[in-house]
Amino acid sequence: MGILRRSLLLGVPALMLLLAGCASAAPRGSAPKVAQIPTPSASQTGLSQSLLALQADYVNLYKEVSPSVVQISTSQDLGSGIIFNVQGDIVTNNHVANGLKSFTVTLSNGKTYPGTLVNNFPGDDLAVIHINASGLHAATFANSSQLQVGDIVMAIGNPLGFQSSATDGIVSAVGRTVSEPNGVTLPNVIQTSAPINPGNSGGALVDLEGQVVGIPTLAALDPQLGSSQAPGIGFAIPSNVVTDIAGQIVKYGKVVNSNRAFIGVDVEQVTNNQGQPNGVLVVKITRSQVSQAGLKVQDVITSINGQATPSVQDLTDALANLSPGQKVKLAVTEPNGTKTSISIVLGQLPAGVS
Known part of the structure; x- marks a missing residue:
């Protein structure tokens, strides 16, 4: 606020000098010329009212949703989480849980509770933590398949430890496939212009109706900026995935149906x-159907359904957009250099595999 006030004050002398210069050209003793300020038109008044209404929506939205967003602290780091139900289950990113079993959970009112890990699913970067507390404000989750580019959203979390902070933006794109630094590939994510900073992970991306549409998870990095964070490009796991995976963990204690394909x-x-990626070497087969299809250890997979897979990440990205039970064709180079094609029915990614 001090910076804004200073800017306004610095502008006054310039304005005054301009008016004084105009006034000096008038005859001595004559009245100064006064510029007429136009009366706001009906359209301008309507616009102001619309902006005030939108501002009120933002304020009410924050008041409604922020009690459902918590801070999750560990001995190593901190992140955010969403109260999934009034029984004390909290959904967050798996990279926030980071392999730990115990946490400190701070509610928006400042109360703290010990939290324990219920389970996680690395494949979708999700985890559920439980606290024993009463009077919790559970979030409401939207149907993320109805999101459209241009929808206004607010991100609520604890960036850099600033508890219950809010940023806003729009849905910039839907259906993105992005890869995390740890190699986990997330399909069908939401891209948003709402700033996503360290500590926002696991928090809430909400629409103007106060419903969670996604969990902010990561931000894009710009190589031209020394791999620092690219402003205005963040990604969130859609709420339909969150409710499915977290719901299974709460109900069964684990994920029983990942809906994710794997070989x-x-x-x-x-x-x-030249040291360039040139294919993916099979070092172990973990599913009998794969051996039955003819794939062997030491085979090199070079494409799947015609999509080149020079790197492990390329193969992971391709699988993220396929479905369990789908029949695919692998291009394979055998150890003796023979190139062949193998048809395989994809399995379902089990819990604990990313």
Whole structure:
């Protein structure tokens, strides 16, 4: 506020000098000329009212949703979470839980509770933590499939430890596939212009109706800025995925149906003589159907359904957009250099596999 006030004050002398210069050209003793300020038109008045109404929506939205957003602290870091139900289950990102079993959970009113891990699902970067507390304000989750580009959203979380902070933006895109630094690929995510900073992870991305449409998870990095955060490009896991995965963990204690495809192999990166990625080496087969289809250890997968897979990440990204039970064709180079094609029915990604 001090900076804004200073700017306004600095502008006054310039304005005064301009008016004084105009006044000096008038005859001595004559009345100064006074500029007529136009009366606001009906359209301008309507616009002001619309902006005030939108501002009121923002204020009410924050008041409604912020009690459902918590801060999750560990011995290493902190992040955010959403109260999933009044029984004390809290959904957050798996990278916020970070392999730990116990946490300190701080509600928006400042009360703290010990939290314990219920379970996680690394494949979708989600985890559920439980606290024993009463009077909790559970969030309401929207149907994220109805989101449209241009929808206004607010991100509520604890960026850099500033508890219960809010930023706003729009839905910039839907259906993105993004990869996290740890190699986890997230399909069908929401891209938003609402600033996503460290500590926002696991928090709430909400629409103007106060419903959670996604969980802010990561921000894009700009190589031209020294791999620092690119402003206005953040990504959130859609609420339909959140309610499905967290709901299974709450109900069964684990994920029983991931709806994510996988081949059933452990792989390593292959490079060519120039050190460039050149395919994905099969080092272990974990699903019997894969062996039955003809894929063997030491085979190199070079494409799936015609999509080149020079790197492990390329293969992971391709699988993220396929479905369990789908039949795919793998281009394979055998150890003796023979190139062949193998058809495989994809399995379902089990819990604990990313």
